[in-house]
Amino acid sequence: MSFFSISQSIAQVTTQEIKGQVTDEHGITIAGATVQLSYHLQKTITDDKGLYAFHQVPPGSYIVKVIMQGFEVQEKAVNITTGKKAQISFIMNTSSNRLNEVVIKGYKAVKGMGYLNDVHDGVIYSGKKTEVILLDSLNANTAQNNPRQVLGRIPGANYSETEGSGFPSNGIGFRGLNPTQSVETNIRQNGYNVAADIFGYPETYYLPPLEAVERIEVTRGAASLQFGPQFGGVINYIIKKGSTDKALEINIQQTGGSFSLFNSFISAGGQVGKWNYYSFMQYKSILGWRPNSDVQQLSGFAGVNYQANAHLKFGLEYSILRNRIHMPGGFDDERFNLNSQASYRARNWLNSPWNILTGKIDYQFSPTAKLSVKSAYQFSSRNLVWKNEDGGPGTPDSISTVTLQPVNREVQREIFHANTTEARLTADYGNGEIKNTLAAGVRLFYGKMKREGGGLGTTGSDFDLTILDPHYGYNLDFTTTNIAPFVENIFHIGKRLSVTPGFRYEYLRSTVNGYIDNDITQTSHSSKDRSFALFGVGTQFITTSKTNIYANISQAYRPVTYDQLTPFGSATKIAPNLKDADGYNVDLGWRGSVKNYLNFDVSAFYLRYNNRIGVTEQFDGSGTPYLYRTNIANSIHKGVETYIEFNITKALFPGSTIGEFSFYNSFSFIDAKYVSGDFKGKSVEYAPQTINRFGATYTYKVFSTTFLISNTAKSYGDATNTVRSDDPALGLIPAYQVLDWSSSLRLGTYNFKFGINNLADARYFTVRTNEYPGPGIIPAIGRSFYVGFGAKF
Template identity: 20%
Template sequence: MKQQKVAWASSIALVCGWSFAIDIHAQETDLPRMDIVGRGVNARSKIPGTVDVINQKQLEILQPLSLQDALKTIPGVNIRGDEGGLGSIPNIGIRGLNPSRSQKVLLLEDGAPIHPSLFISNASYYSPPVDRMSGIEVLKGASGLQYGPSNIGGVVNYLTKTPEQGLKLSAKAGNYGYQLAQIEAGAKSDLNGAIAGINIIKSESNGYQDNGYKMYDILFKGGISINQDQWLSLKYTHYDNNINTSYVGLRPNQYINKISSNPAPNDYFVTQRNAVDINHAWEIDADTKLNTLLYWSKLGRDYWRQSISARNADQTVFNACNGTANCMFGRNREFQMLGVDSRISHEYSAMGIKNALEFGVRLHTESQTNQMVASTSFAKSGRVTGHEENKANSSAIFAQNRFLLTKDFALIPGLRIESYNQTRNNILTEKNGSAKNVETIPQLGATWQVIPELQLYSSVYKGFAPAQLATAINEKGVDQQLDPERSTNIEFGLRGANSGFTYDAAIFSMNFSNQIVNQSLAAGITKANGGKSLHQGMELALGYVLGAGWSVNGNLTYIPVAKFVGSSSIGADGNRIPYTPDLTSNLGVNYQKNGFNSLVSLNYLSQQFPDSANTVKSNSIGTLGEIPSVTTVNWSTNYSINKSLKVFGVVNNIFNKRYISSRSPDGIFAGAPLNFQAGMSYQYF
């Protein structure tokens, strides 16, 4: 891959339903990284699945508080309500899959996994700040096979900013005590192509429910040209977040009476993460490229929660902390993950047919220290009452070949083989056990460029997600023979652009032979093999440049079928899968002229159920009951006063709509009320 300058332009075929018709002239030097879509102009057209990209200019217009706020503008993506920290704990679902802790979606940053682990516990407790991102890639369909595991719904790749020459200072403030300060500094060398920079963010808020947070994030990123055809990059990130949040939500009467105090004021979620990525790119010759990523991360998450003595319609009653009995419990976990992912691509001709081969190998190891700590006071220390040391290892290979059978039609078969083992070791009881599995995951995709303005694409592939360790092996060390999630997925779509009009439409089906689903329990977190289930739906995204600086864009996702199938399922035959709204949609109207941008956007989410029994009526403690539909409206604007100075602002939920965003894990979580932020940035060149 030759180092080159890339101009991101939103005039490319519809990007996630938000192609704001912005002419983006800014350029940046690329460092080697693992992209899931690619940087070439024709990268999207080579993928036999649905592709969505949000670039940096679109992020600046949207002004999202979190990556989840940006992702919910993409067709097929559903975000479950925020538990605290303004999106610090991600709950992302795709195409009707349960968004709980983003366990059905593979999350990457510059190609490296950012889940705490992939095989021990992939429940996500970390989301990097959106302010240090240059873009987001979302891949649905067969091409996600290259990146597994747990990619049945899709793959999300966050792209960090490349350092730029100079110094940039940014500051934002808003209601609910929101503050953010950011420093970006970078330098380049013309002698050896070296580039380096640092990005520092400090943010805090009191929270909508008096569940505030204090967050620090540091990103160092740099790279160098080793010689004419090799490049090396290094990235280090440090993240620290202390959130006054809990599993405990509001009880029904608290929600009705619009109580704004924290329902669990003594609970804290403390996260610290360090990570290093080393990426090497080598252009062996004009047709052959090798990209190797070495990644390491260490994440600690201490979740201190006050024990509950009773729940009723008015409140949650906690056990007193008076020094006599255990009242605070820390679910404290530390994860480490180390891996290497190397892939080679080669273009060649055989029997008169042009081919593009990609072959990859990934070696991965991870560990977890899992402790339960009991305390008789509010001090975040105490007696260890549970202690596990858990491990998992995996190796995977994949290969796919793109046969260009004609100049317009390509057939893309592929295969991934994933082998893994899991070990659970209880230190206190000395019970241990292990489980292992090998999965073979095939795919077949195709693209057909019917005319320059229209491309058809289709794929069929096997979906796979391993059973996580705590469910695969019980506390006594016995392998529960819990099957991995397996599904047969089919997708067919069309995309294109013509005279300011862009479109992307797809229909899809995910047929699970086994899905691990939440049972109908109050806590909403117990899982078991759910048996067969079926998801079928469609996505549509449209955009049109009206002229005179105006453009309109919209998308919708309709999933009429997301149901349990057969008597072996947890839910009754035909019951809807939890947290799968049948309709989500976005509409945006944008105006831009002479450095000024303004966007009014609307988001709609239909009703959904929090449990597999599809309980309609709310129970007395608020954990069950249908979640009504909701429509919210946001407005954002920014203005470049000159080359150096920019001002911006956003108002979310303009009409201050009161709504339930979730009933899980334990109670009602209200959606964000009207909130606003405003700020400015200054660039020193």
């Protein structure tokens, strides 16, 4: 044998290679998919049989990534040793944004909303009602986190629009649940909790700037088995990642607008070897639509991920919020109708410094099994100095007849410390072509909160939390311990039908220590233990390759929260022995797409809510009214939700060169009524019967513009369905219509954004509150405009 032949034989033995095949969920081969070998910069394209191959691969650990338009990106780890040939094949899942056609020029011709795949980021979504919104596909006022323009596509989404009036973020609620501070909805960022305390104080004060968000994932009430409370499901904000093609990419966005709005956003990210990083900083300030409603806010984030080897990945993230909010106070009905842009308070302030530190570990046991662990530690607070209650919302701050100075303000402080650790294991198993999926995990939570209120503050008008008397009106320490294992499993029955049963076990221990001064000093030293099981089952039937029918029933609960146990005014009372709420959600729907021009989701829902806690108006022995918090009754929420998006140009004029025109309609009908107790037959608070939004978009090359009409029916501020009351926290919330216009222009790496919010200058409100930032009616913002400029380097 010649020397050449011997050398050739040795080369054949020692050459390393990676090869495989790419198919879809139904076993159909995918041609033209991009296959990338990470850390080695090799790329190839699958042939007409879906096959690919990398030859002469140096020994080492790699990530093989497959990218194909219309499908989710897939990654698998592989370790190559000398002389080894690896067979790595992929089954591609249809992408959650498959309805958004990506044009090479950089804009999306269809600005649609998709839904999550059956299994996504270690969570089972098969049979559940989900929505996914891609931020880059929208014309929207992201600088001010305008909820109508961003989350308005989600049917039935109702908002407490109070930005600049005391709440740092706009709250959201679904299906007639309370939208204030998103207390009925589990708010997450990158899969971990960001609310104050998911059990004791589930208000949301921190939200990431939408300029930094890649997508928003929404799961309705069936999320309770995987995530626990609340009845309203989960909203998960997914932060962008650093560019995988550059060591450094910088994005700058500057926005200005009405009422001295200034928003500055800058981000930096990239890939350096096995390290990927992304960070941003946002500064926002505005004088406000009303006097005494100025806001200053700083948000920041830093995240880094390290791919240690083919199996192990580490991540660390840190989020901050620093703000100072001037609260102009609330109105009674008469003064709102007289001048909704006025202010009767000049000395009320709030800030909510927020800190969230999160560690993440992902371990790929095999191509079919993965463990993910996230542990988030939150150390945050909420602080108020205000004088709102004396004399009602229409009365200016009172002046002392002795000192001739304003009376002392009240100081209120909350301090939160909480750790949430969630571990999730996902594994595919089965024989032959049909694979089943198991998702199991556990959540460990410990939170503590110090709540102090009624403190004697200064007589000044600036933001000053100084206490002149160390004895607060109430001083309470709360703790919550939670252990919750959970499991779900997708069982495939043939290629079209799947059934997903699930189970969650909750153990809760709550303690409270401290005192409340309310005419007499009441001390509290108590603890409460409870445990219960939640069950659910979902099913999904594939009707065509792009449509499916889904159904789900899942139990849910909501424990009594810390704020519900604390008086919100000197003339209020709380019922003894408040009970936790429980119930269940049911969904039945049909969703999907038709070719590249129609996207739809039509569904019906049924929500049972037992032991609902609310506020009613009562009268003492002398006939004086007061507010009373108690378990009001059981309620049933039922209705339909529809979403349709239709690209007229693609459907009727394919190949048109005059641009594209599309529209969407998001509609919900909600019948939310009490079915027991004194208020049987009454409408549930904050449950408008219809919410209808219609948006039309025209796109031509690098220019895109959207016009949005939002209509929300009337609702009520309390369970008695009071239309008019001397107490402005009670009464009708009238129906309203809001018009928004937004546009964008992209020129290479530069972009321009501009638009007008509330085009017709509608005067409306969405909130009646019995405490901050009121009490009373808190108006929504009138007409305003914005202009933005951005660049990417």
